[in-house]
Amino acid sequence: xxxxxxxxxxxxxxxxxxxxxxxxxxxxxxxxxxxxxxxxxxxxxxxxxxxxxxxxxxxxxxxxxxxxxxxxxxxxxxxxxxxxxxxxxxxxxxxxxxxxxxxxxxxxxxxxxxxxxxxxxxxxxxxxxxxxxxxxxxxxxxxxxxxxxxxxxxxxxxxxxxxxxxxxxxxxxxxxxxxxxxxxxxxxxxxxxxxxxxxxxxxxxxxxxxxxxxxxxxxxxxxxxxxxxxxxxxxxxxxxxxxxxxxxxxxxxxxxxxxxxxxxxxxxxxxxxxxxxxxxxxxxxxxxxxxxxxxxxxxxxxxxxxxx
Amino acid sequence: xxxxxxxxxxxxxxxxxxxxxxxxxxxxxxxxxxxxxxxxxxxxxxxxxxxxxxxxxxxxxxxxxxxxxxxxxxxxxxxxxxxxxxxxxxxxxxxxxxxxxxxxxxxxxxxxxxxxxxxxxxxxxxxxxxxxxxxxxxxxxxxxxxxxxxxxxxxxxxxxxxxxxxxxxxxxxxxxxxxxxxxxxxxxxxxxxxxxxxx
Numbered sequence: 001x002x003x004x005x006x007x008x009x010x011x012x013x014x015x016x017x018x019x020x021x022x023x024x025x026x027x028x029x030x031x032x033x034x035x036x037x038x039x040x041x042x043x044x045x046x047x048x049x050x051x052x053x054x055x056x057x058x059x060x061x062x063x064x065x066x067x068x069x070x071x072x073x074x075x076x077x078x079x080x081x082x083x084x085x086x087x088x089x090x091x092x093x094x095x096x097x098x099x100x101x102x103x104x105x106x107x108x109x110x111x112x113x114x115x116x117x118x119x120x121x122x123x124x125x126x127x128x129x130x131x132x133x134x135x136x137x138x139x140x141x142x143x144x145x146x147x148x149x150x151x152x153x154x155x156x157x158x159x160x161x162x163x164x165x166x167x168x169x170x171x172x173x174x175x176x177x178x179x180x181x182x183x184x185x186x187x188x189x190x191x192x193x194x195x196x197x198x199x200x201x202x203x204x205x206x207x208x209x210x211x212x213x214x215x216x217x218x219x220x221x222x223x224x225x226x227x228x229x230x231x232x233x234x235x236x237x238x239x240x241x242x243x244x245x246x247x248x249x250x251x252x253x254x255x256x257x258x259x260x261x262x263x264x265x266x267x268x269x270x271x272x273x274x275x276x277x278x279x280x281x282x283x284x285x286x287x288x289x290x291x292x293x294x295x296x297x298x299x300x301x302x303x304x305x306x307x308x
Numbered sequence: 309x310x311x312x313x314x315x316x317x318x319x320x321x322x323x324x325x326x327x328x329x330x331x332x333x334x335x336x337x338x339x340x341x342x343x344x345x346x347x348x349x350x351x352x353x354x355x356x357x358x359x360x361x362x363x364x365x366x367x368x369x370x371x372x373x374x375x376x377x378x379x380x381x382x383x384x385x386x387x388x389x390x391x392x393x394x395x396x397x398x399x400x401x402x403x404x405x406x407x408x409x410x411x412x413x414x415x416x417x418x419x420x421x422x423x424x425x426x427x428x429x430x431x432x433x434x435x436x437x438x439x440x441x442x443x444x445x446x447x448x449x450x451x452x453x454x455x456x457x458x459x460x461x462x463x464x465x466x467x468x469x470x471x472x473x474x475x476x477x478x479x480x481x482x483x484x485x486x487x488x489x490x491x492x493x494x495x496x497x498x499x500x501x502x503x504x505x506x507x
Contacts, residue, residue, distance in 0.1 A: 020399075020400045020401070020402055021400075022400070023394070023400075049343075050339060050342040050343045050346055051331075051336075051339045051340070051342075051343050052339065053336055053338075053339050054331055054334070054336040054339050054340075057334070057336075121334070121335070122334060122335025122336065123335055124323050124333060124334060124335035125333075125334040125335050127321075127322060127323040128322045128323055128324065128333070128334070130321070131318060131321035131322035131323070132322070134321065135318055139315065139317075139318040142315060142318075154327040154328075155319070155324055155325050155326055155327045155328075156319055156322060156324035156325070156333070157324075157328065157329065157330045157332075157333040157334070158322060158323070158324065158330070158333035158334050159318075159322045159324065161330055161333075161334065209394065209401075210394065210401060211372075211391060211392070211394035211401050212394040212395065212401070213394075213395075227395045228357065228372065228393075228394070228395055229357050229358075229359060229372070237359075240356075240357070241354050241355070241356050241378050241381075242354065242355040242356070242357060243352040243353065243354050243355075244352065244353050244355065245347065245350045245351075245352065245353070246350050246351060246353055247353055248353045248354075248355045248374075248376045248388060250353075253355065285331075285340075285343055286343055286346065286347040286350070289343065289344050289347050290347055290350060290352055291352075294352075303330065304330055305329070305330055306329060306330040306333075307327070307328060307329030307330060307331075307332070307333075308329060
């Protein structure tokens with residue numbers, strides 16, 4: 001009779017040898033979980049940050065995103081035909097430009113703004129929110145088109161912030177309907193689901209694929225694999241350096257490109273798994289303030305940080 | 309900044325029209341000013357992450373070297389950390405114990421950084437120039453080959469083997485370097501030989 005061999009936890013696990021997995025191209029979002037985790041992270045950061053009031057407001061806004069993602073009827077994803085066409089043309093399957101006229105998104109924006117009106121916020125924010133609620137079709141289309149093309153006009157950041165928060169919910173839910181095997185890399189720095197720009201990138205600590213970098217889409221919350229030490233704005237791997245506040249041991253750095261003179265934030269989740277691509281982007285605004293003094297411009301897209 | 313004229317009414321309602329940050333536009337100026345005051349005296353530290361190939365063996369694993377200081381900006385770089393390159397198809401971020409200890413090897417005080425020579429009977433090494441070192445190596449290889457080259461085996465078949473000299477070449481090389489190394493070493497008849505071209 002053979003005796004069962006009990007694994008000894010103090011010894012290395014031999015089954016791990018040779019079993020290093022290939023990092024997947026994308027992690028599609030689970031919208032409720034993404035916004036829920038992000039809201040908690042905003043709230044946590046608000047406790048100690050000098051930016052507390054803004055982070056608390058964003059925590060409440062993100063909580064609302066999670067609630068709507070859970071409660072609102074889910075939008076139908078792109079048709080099989082559209083997915084096949086996008087695949088053949090090496091394009092992202094979600095057509096963001098067409099969404100500005102999507103009645104489901106417009107309904108969601110209405111609902112989002114109505115619910116957001118119940119949150120506490122400073123007077124200028126409330127004024128902007130009221131304007132979005134009262135906006136006519138043309139103005140609303142203008143807001144949505146800007147947000148859907150990753151542009152925030154620098155003189156009207158506040159109304160766009162609300163529009164963007166609603167768009168994020170809609171796009172994350174659309175991305176969640178996709179199948180990872182239908183997706184392919186489009187180009188460095190472009191989301192394979194919706195073609196959106198990343199807000200930042202994360203060096204993951206996920207077991208098995210530690211130290212692999214994932215860019216985080218601001219619009220649809222998809223995480224997609226990007227080779228490390230490449231500029232997410234222009235794709236070059238030449239002259240990349242990393243800047244951080246005071247110490248080289250920082251868990252958030254600015255990935256700087258001397259070719260296109262831009263920078264994108266990179267978070268080392270491998271050192272701190274709690275880091276969130278969006279919440280910590282706002283939480284680490286100090287780095288943006290320092291980088292603003294350099295000759296490089298921010299390339300990470302975040303409507304909560306317009307003007308940096 | 310060009311504002312579409314038809315947007316005027318909306319912009320007025322939204323309290324917009326002046327270029328500012330999200331925080332300013334949303335009414336969080338104070339928080340923003342407090343953070344700006346906090347970071348005012350901070351300085352930016354620069355790290356460089358550099359891809360390379362582990363030099364230990366011909367498997368040629370990808371590595372990332374982290375160093376402090378920006379070489380591109382004329383600063384001196386100081387090696388901080390070395391890890392397996394997670395994007396590299398050969399090793400996907402893993403390293404063997406030798407590769408994992410690379411940093412100690414690079415930073416070792418006893419690391420050989422120039423040619424040195426210990427004369428017969430001497431108790432210490434002395435620095436010599438590259439020219440002297442290469443001349444000595446060439447002389448030693450030539451003398452050994454003249455004395456020990458096996459031209460024919462027991463059956464009288466020409467084999468031209470040199471079994472008394474070995475050659476170990478680096479792994480972080482191009483295909484062309486590996487090819488040239490192979491040609492030079494094999495043309496001497498050396499059989500105890502390893503370089504990248506083995507794998």
